[in-house]
Amino acid sequence: MVKPKKHYKKCPECGSTELVYDDQRGEIICSRCGLVIEEKMIDVGEEWKRFEEGEKKGHVGAPLSLQKFDQGITTNIGELSDIYQLGSEKKIRKYFRLKKWQERVSTSIERNLRLAMAELRRVASVLDLPNFVKEEASRLYNLVLQRGLVRGRSMEANVAACIYAACRSYNLPRTLDEISAASDVDRKDIGRTFRFIVRKLNLKIKPSDPRDYIARFASMLHLSPKIQSDALKLLKRKEVSELTSGRGPSGIAAAALYIAALLNDEKRTQREVADVAGITEVTIRNRYKELLDRLGMKEKLKIKEMEAKMQRRRKKKS
């Protein structure tokens, strides 16, 4: 029995941890919902045979990584020392034809992947993404390339879209604008390519949750942890979660932070919050107003209090 690759701990579909590895077919399957998570895997298990009596079982070579263009393994049609062992003239010609084609195909894929992986590493490091997100993005890019979905779109756009998708599926969302800035690809192109890939690969990606943005925005604004947790509390309320649908999640996150900052006497201007969230003040205002409407009187009163406090302080000064 061979263990699945380690980054599949959970089924992306139902979250079950009961994953079954099918040796014969080379597939990982979720035993609860039946989703085939990965197919055509390479057997990464130990070798059966012993090389010498008393030697440990084991295989050799660098660890597999999806960030290597072919996971570190290449197979080529080999050189034949004696081509006449193939027999007929026909078979010899076939051999050369196959060899030529294989070289052509593999060098073009190889070149593409090598460039793409370099680009991926570059963008990921600008965005400061953890390794498992990089791996997921590479895996997606490999899939995309395998299915020939790169046609008509630039490699950069595909890489950016894969990174975006990987971030989303691990709930570490970056905005399209951030990825656009890091990769120098137009935001529209990334979005278009992303949607295309999601559709073609049947990826299941949840709509992103405003709460996932809070920590990052808060630290960019140098807000205290208290404010982060307050903003999260605001967003956890039922009344608020109903508001989420259809709206841009970053706007809601930004408004929640703005409110939390006001309530905690660490006010940031709408401009500042809007900038880190990549939206405009107007949107903050709209979300802010909607949030206050939903939250009812308690928060409104608190905000009035804060305003009054500020006023008193100003009077003292003058």
Added chain:
DNA sequence: AAGACGAAAGTGGTTGA
């Protein structure tokens, strides 16, 4: 002068016939 607020017009994407 700077920030908040809101109205109005414009933009890009989705949806449904």
Added chain:
DNA sequence: TCAACAACTTTCGTCTT
């Protein structure tokens, strides 16, 4: 494929501090 539509942006004027 086209029009209607919602969300969001841009721009601008006004008010408050």
